[in-house]
Structures are given as C-alpha cells and as structure tokens.
Amino acid sequence: MKKIAVLIVLLMAFQARAQKDPLQTKDSIAQNKWVDSIMATMNVEEKIGQLFMVAAYSNKDEAHEKFISDLIEKHHIGALIFFQDQAVKQVELTNRYQSLSRIPLLIGIDGEWGLRMRLQNTVAFPYNMALGAIRNDKLLYEMGKQMGKHMKREGVHINFAPVVDVNTNPLNPVIGNRSYGEDKDNVTRKAIAFTKGIQSEQIMACAKHFPGHGDTAQDSHKTLPSVLHDTTRLNSIELYPYTKIIEQGIGSAMIGHLSVPALEPNVNLPSSLSYNIVTKLLKEKMGFKGLIVTDALNMKGSADFASSEEINLQAILAGNDLLDVPLNVVKSIQLMKKAYAKGTLSEDRLNESVRKILKTKYWVGLHNYEPLKVENLMSDLHTVEDDLLNRRLVENSVTVIQNKNDVLPVKNLGENKLAYVKLGKHNNSPFVNRLKDYAKVDVISGKSAAEILNKLKGYTTVIISFHTSLGAYANYKIDDDELLILQEIAKNHKVILDVFASPYSLLKIKSYENIDGIIVSYQNTGLAQDISAQMIFGALDFKGVLPVNIKDDFKVGFGLQLAGLNRMGYSIPEDVGLDRNRLQRIDSVAEVVIDSMMAPGMQVLVARHGKIVYRKAYGFHTYDKKKKVDNNSIYDLASVTKILGGLPMIIKAEEEGKFDLDAPLGELMPVLKDSNKDTVTVREALSHFAKLMPYIPYYETMVEGEENTPMKKYFSTTNSGKYSIKVAENLYLRTDYRDTIFQLIADAPQRDVLEYKYSGLPFYLFKDYIEKTYKESMDVLNHKYFYGPLGAVTLVYNPLNKFPKSRIVPTEKDEFFRHQLLHGNVHDEGAAMMGGVSGNAGLFGTSNDVAKMMQMFLQKGYYGGESYFKPESFDKFNRRYFEDKGVRRGLAFDKPQLDESMATCGCISFKSFGHSGYTGTYTFADPETEIVYVFLSNRVYPTRENNKLGEADIRTVVQMLIQEAIINE
Incomplete structure (x- = not known):
C-alpha cells in the first residue's frame, strides 16, 4: 500500500x-x-x-x-x-x-x-x-x-x-x-x-x-x-x-x-x-x-x-x-x-x-x-540601461583559464617592457588603444616568425590577441602560420593570449605549456576588446568560467577568479552615478572657449569611483587649425607640476624620515642657512604661509636692449660643457647658473606681513634637496618611483626627448625672453633655467596620465597593486594647518576657497585637493564624491596676455557642471 x-x-x-x-x-x-x-x-x-x-x-x-x-x-x-x-x-x-x-x-x-x-x-x-x-x-x-x-x-x-x-x-x-x-x-x-x-x-x-x-x-x-x-x-x-x-x-x-x-x-x-x-x-x-x-x-x-x-x-x-x-x-x-x-x-x-x-x-x-x-x-531602443547591462554582461563573461607565475593582471609597469602582436585579420584597434592607455605597449608586426622574434628582443611580456570576424557563424580557427608565431614567441617571452572568438579557437593549439596567460573574451566587439584590455591591467576583476571543454586541458565550468589592482577603468557616466546629458554641457563650454579664442584647444577628463567616464579633446593645437587636439596630445602642465612633480618625492622623503614637517629649511638646504628663510619650516613653506616672495623674474636681469636679447655672458646658441642648460631651441644657459638661482632665492627679501601668499620658490629648493638626498635627478626619481610604475607614460619633463614634436601642444610665442614659439620646451622661465626639470613647473602630460596620479592620491598612495606611500602620509599633506589664519591650502595641495576667491567652483568638499597651472591647466579630486577632474589647455597661446580663460573662470565652471551631473544616490 x-x-x-x-x-x-x-x-x-x-x-x-x-x-x-x-x-x-x-x-x-x-x-x-x-x-x-x-x-x-x-x-x-x-x-x-x-x-x-x-x-x-x-x-x-x-x-x-x-x-x-x-x-x-x-x-x-x-x-x-x-x-x-x-x-x-x-x-x-x-x-x-x-x-x-x-x-x-x-x-x-x-x-x-x-x-x-x-x-x-x-x-x-x-x-x-x-x-x-x-x-x-x-x-x-x-x-x-x-x-x-x-x-x-x-x-x-x-x-x-x-x-x-x-x-x-x-x-x-x-x-x-x-x-x-x-x-x-x-x-x-x-x-x-x-x-x-x-x-x-x-x-x-x-x-x-x-x-x-x-x-x-x-x-x-x-x-x-x-x-x-x-x-x-x-x-x-x-x-x-x-x-x-x-x-x-x-x-x-x-x-x-x-x-x-x-x-x-x-x-x-x-x-x-x-x-x-x-x-x-x-x-x-x-x-x-x-x-x-x-x-x-x-x-x-x-x-x-x-x-x-x-x-x-x-x-x-x-x-x-x-x-x-x-x-x-x-x-x-x-x-x-x-x-x-x-x-x-x-x-x-x-x-x-x-x-x-x-x-x-x-x-x-x-x-x-x-x-x-x-x-x-x-x-x-538604445538606452543607458542597455549600455550598463551590456557592460555587466561582458565584464562577467571574460574568462581566464591559465595564469602561470601570476602574469595576470599585469604588474610592475616600471620594469615590465610590454609588446603586442596581433593574430587574425579583423579589427583590433579598441583593444590596442585601451592597452596603450595603461602603459607603453609597442605594437610589433612582421612577415615571419623570425622577423617578429627579432623585433621582440628585450621585451619582457608579449600580449597576443586573436581577432576573428564578428558573427555568430564566424570562422574561429587560428591559421597554422599564426599558431607557429604564437608558439615561438611563447618559448622566449612571457605571453598573454587573449582570444576574441569562440573558445573552440584554442583547440588547434597543440600545447599550452609555454603560454603564461590565456584569456577567452568570446566576441570581437569593441566593448569586449575594451573591457578585456582593462582586465589585463587590473582595472576590473576576472569572473568568467568556460562554457565548453577545451580538450582535456580546460574543463567546462573552469575559470580563475582574479581580483583587480585598483587601476583606473574606463566606463560610461551612469556606471558611476553621473548623468551623461549633463556632462555633455561641457561640450558647449568648450565651444565657447574655442570660438572666443580663450584657447585654441583643450582636454577635459572626468572620473569617478576609479573609472574615467568622460574624456574628450576639443579644438586644435594652435589657431591655424592644422593639428587637432586628441586625447594623446601632450600639454605643458605648468604649476600642476607642484603636486604631480615636486610633491610625490617630498611625501616619500618625509615618510622615509629624511625630514619632518617642522624642520627649518636652513637644516635641509645649506644655501638658506643663516638667511632670512633659515627658520621657515617645511610646513609653513609648503602651506604658502612663510613671507616668501611669490616668484623671482630671474630672466629680466639676463636680457639686454630694446629687443630683450639674451646676454651672451649667460647664454649660447650651441650646447657645450659651459652652456648645457637648454632653455629653448638653440638657446643654452650657463651650466653653473643653477647655483645662482638658489642663491637668488636665499637672498630675496621676505615680505613684511605673515599671511597667506602663494609662492613657487620652495619647489626650486626642494628639487635640489631631493636630488642631493637621493643622488639622482628629480625627473629620473619621479619616473622610477611614480610615473613608470603607474603607467603614466606621458608624464615627463623635456618631452621632446621622448615624444615627437607633433604630439606636443605649443604654448606661447615668447617675445620677451626666448623669442620663439615654445613647443616642447617648458613655458615657465624659471623651470627652463633649471633645465626643464623643477618642482614648480616643467612637467608635461595628457589628461589620462594626470588622472592616474590624482587617482593614486585619492586612493591615499595605493594604485595598481602597489603602495606608493602610506595613507597617513597622504592625509598629513592634504591637511590645512593654518586654516585659522585664512590659509586654504594644504601642503602643496591647493584646496577649496575659504573666502570669495575662485580656487574651485565652491561646490566640492573641503577634503578636495588639486592645483591649477598658468598655461590653462587644472586638476582636482574630491574624496567625498570620488571625482577626479582634469582640464588641460594652452590658454597662453599666442601670448600670456590672453587670460580670457581665467577671467571667465572656465575651469571652475566646468567643475560646477561636473558636480551638477551627479545623480542622486
């Protein structure tokens, strides 16, 4: 029963x-x-x-x-x-x-x-x-x-x-x-x-x-x-x-x-x-x-x-x-x-x-x-919700099935020399372009395996991707000659293989032994290429699993889950709680800037929650409209150098106990011993609360005649041991003049009243201090400890040594000192007299690489799997020590205004930090909203007399638009 x-x-x-x-x-x-x-x-x-x-x-x-x-x-x-x-x-x-x-x-x-x-x-x-x-x-x-x-x-x-x-x-x-x-x-x-x-x-x-x-x-x-x-x-x-x-x-x-x-x-x-x-x-x-x-x-x-x-x-x-x-x-x-x-x-x-x-x-x-x-x-039929969902689907599907020696995500960008090789005949540009946003990645090609291998000598890691046509019935098989190239490269280099095709494309590979990393990205769409490239560099986690078997080597359901490295990613505004339509109002501001001749061109970048969601270039390098600005155009950052060039090594030195904030400058810098600046502390100097003069026009005593011609006692048109400091094309300063600059700073009178007054003078001195302490040039130190590991490829001093002139945006037609168009040579005269390398100015870069440094600051010294300094060190420098005296600034960092001045839009938190630059540059980050904002322009073109950009407060107007784009969360 x-x-x-x-x-x-x-x-x-x-x-x-x-x-x-x-x-x-x-x-x-x-x-x-x-x-x-x-x-x-x-x-x-x-x-x-x-x-x-x-x-x-x-x-x-x-x-x-x-x-x-x-x-x-x-x-x-x-x-x-x-x-x-x-x-x-x-x-x-x-x-x-x-x-x-x-x-x-x-x-x-x-x-x-x-x-x-x-x-x-x-x-x-x-x-x-x-x-x-x-x-x-x-x-x-x-x-x-x-x-x-x-x-x-x-x-x-x-x-x-x-x-x-x-x-x-x-x-x-x-x-x-x-x-x-x-x-x-x-x-x-x-x-x-x-x-x-x-x-x-x-x-x-x-x-x-x-x-x-x-x-x-x-x-x-x-x-x-x-x-x-x-x-x-x-x-x-x-x-x-x-x-x-x-x-x-x-x-x-x-x-x-x-x-x-x-x-x-x-x-x-x-x-x-x-x-x-x-x-x-x-x-x-x-x-x-x-x-x-x-x-x-x-x-x-x-x-x-x-x-x-x-x-x-x-x-x-x-x-x-x-x-x-x-x-x-x-x-x-x-x-x-x-x-x-x-x-x-x-x-x-x-x-x-x-x-x-x-x-x-x-x-x-x-x-x-x-x-x-x-x-x-x-x-x-095509909404923001669709774009967000598509991103989530792709982000959750990309699959890592092999990761020998933790080759993924890519680390140690300062030491890891990267190359890229393409397999397949179809589009790969979104993938390559995104890879290059993270690091210097050289594209290598050749007619034979031997030619390619010869070109790859000296490279540490090679990223190889296979691209088939986009279609459900696309042929996913890798050609035999390309399989040979893959295997030969893998014998001699660390290799990351990324397949933008059916996972069955891996079936023809006889051995996976020498391939360190294998990624399946499934489809050759622009979105898949973009997201997969971000994952390779640790901006996103790898989450996917194989939906099929790849012989007996990789079973269905297998997939390595790899955490990201807190590198910046790239997405759409709504992914981070910003409204794209409101952000697009920046386009109208850019149009006004260019039409009103405030600047011939500009770059604007907005990131939030570690993702760049607005990155645009507008206008041209100059008003002749021959060369368009793009996101790879390199700008003179001017005083933004103070926080991206001078400050990082200062923080590092303080954290390592080389000095403390209350140390008098006379102890750190012998040239100031017994001077009127002897007892000024580091804290006071970096807070701009030290009676220091704003600047010294060194060059004014070094030119003569109605034409302001550089004096021959100081300058030469040819490079030599005696005249080795390049200040512009075919213009070299006496090698021993650096010490004169430091002495001029030491001898400069102090202001009578102790009050807030911006001064760039400490950053000349700290450059000398850092170089003597670490026994290397500051540009080398910054690249070694910060720009290289961050993958901030374009953050450089003297960019003509590394980049073609056509990529660099000209600044000013200098008619009173150097008498030429400054194009790749630093605009700031004082920094030029320091050989283009100074703590106050001299740094060049793109909005993308400026954002990397700012994001690293926002993350309190952590980025890309590395700690550049401790969180408490950042907090120490992002603090107002003399707020009760009316000083809005932290240590080197500019911060939101305390009065009616227009340092920012007045709409960001007091935790915010950043800096502006004389050439028309600006960057700020806000820990409360996690927004990073970068504005780059050459407003001094054709001359510095053009200050329409500053008079209209364009940079803070854009900052206000960004704040207004925040969606209630």
Missing part, C-alpha cells in the same frame, strides 16, 4: 506538471471569452490563415509590401516574422499590416542576441556562448527583461529565443556561439533565467531547436543534419533543458529540422514534420501545452523533403501550430482546405492550433492592440 501511495503521488505530480498551460493568463476567463468570440466568427480559410507566419522585410520594395498586404487581406494570414533591417520602417509597416487584419497579427523575430540580430542601430547583447561564461544567472534574467522591453517597443510579440541546444560538438557549424555551452545544467539555468526575464515583459520566449541541434556537424539551413544518439543519451542531454524549461512555463518551442532515428524511424523525415517527435514526444510524453512553431520552412533541412504545400500540411498534421517562413502560402492554404474537406486535416486538429495561436495573441496583449508610436523609437 505504501508503494502504491508513492506512485499515486508521483503520478499526480506528473499530471499537474503536464497540465500546466503556459498560454493561459491570470484572467483566464476573459482570455477564453475573447478566444471563443473570435473562433465563433471565423470560417475555415480564416482559421487556416492563422497557421502561417510569413517572412516580412523592412528593406524591400513596394511589390513586397503589396505581397504581404494581399496575404493579410485575401488569405487572412495570422502572423509575420520580420527580417532586415530598419527599425522605424518595421514599426510603420507593422502599423499598416495590423490595420489590414481583422484579427491582430502575431509579430515574431529571430532576435537571439537582441533586435540588432535583424535591425540596424539597435542593441546587440553578447552571443549565448559568452553568456554561458557568466556565473550570475540573474544577469541573464535582466538581459531577457531588457530585450523584452525592446521587443515590446518595436511591436514584436514572440522572440525565437533562447537557443537551448547543448553544443557538445565543437564542429557544429550552425549552433556554436548561439549555444550557452556544453554543460546541460548551465544551458538550462541560463535559458530559464532569460525566459523568465523576457516573458516578464509579455514577450513570449521560444525554446529551440527541439529535440536538440547541439551535436550535429551539418547545417540545417543547407541539408538535413543527423543526431544519432540513443534515447538514453537524448533524454539525459538533448531533451534535458526542454524538460526543465517546460516546467518553468516557457510559452513556445521551435521544432528543428533534424533526422533523429531514435525518435523517428524514417531517417528522411525531418523532426519538424514528425508526428512521433512533435505530438507523441513533445506534446504527449513531455506534456507541453505551449505554442509549437516550426523552424523556418525555407531551410533545406525541410524544403527538400517534398513540395512546399505538402511540407506545410505535414507540419500541421505532425502537431505544429505555427508555420515559420512557409513557402507557397496560397497553394498551401488551398491544399489544407482540400485536406480539411477530406478529413485528413480534422476540425479538432485545426481548432486546437488556432485556439493556441489566439491564446498566445491574448497572452501578448493583442486583445488590447494599439498602433505603435514612431516618435523617439530609436532612443527608446
């Missing part, structure tokens, strides 16, 4: 599952009433017409549109499936076709990875293979939901997705990237999550390709593929996802064109036409009561079986409800009418499908049909 009771319970559970109707809505009484009312008014031909889902196009001519209209009006077809390629046109056509139909049309689409699969300028989400690499299934739900919103807005009711084929055959020519992978459980979880997401928006999902297209080596578009497994295997693998997804309420299923002898003895009969498979297996044994749709009936997998009319009739007799892309619709309707008259197509069989189709129409909301609005369609 106990066993019988258990059997009864199991039977009841099975029946309950089998009887669940996914087409039934919550208001089932109203639904049935609506269906019954329509059924009562339909004749046989109208019922037969409901079975046809005809292919419609938005990029064809009027003849095609008339063809579709005639099928609707004259033959009462019940559904359309749209193909290429215009979203707006498709909406217009949908409205027109719906107006012609007495019963609302069911609109379908093949949108496995979104509307972009069919419609231009819409959103494409990653292919299923990439989604199969994601650990967090909730992201699949969110993607399905977002896709459902797109479909609803476009007037689509059923999306022929998800693909639930378990792709156990790497040679599968038609599924591959369209599958979530080889693991049936992972495929099932992903499919269910997606289905729940899209159906939450009243868009019906459709599981395909029943009974399972995963283990085929043939394309059903071209022939009839065979699946030769026995029923035990089919039940455990191919049919497993269908069993589970049916339980979870998927609305429809698509029958593939397959030969499956274990299920259908007639090997020539496609599964889509098999009563054994459609009715006996899917409907009866598996209990599926949802809508059953054939795969496209123009595919060779079915089209070669018989005439189109006979195929369409056979598909309905087999148990399908909806014929997808049928051929010869008019003749098929005539044949079905004859079959109905003869009883071959019974009334019950016809009514069953028609009723299910009508229930589906009610389920998707067609009982309350309203025409679609064209206004704002394209913006509705």
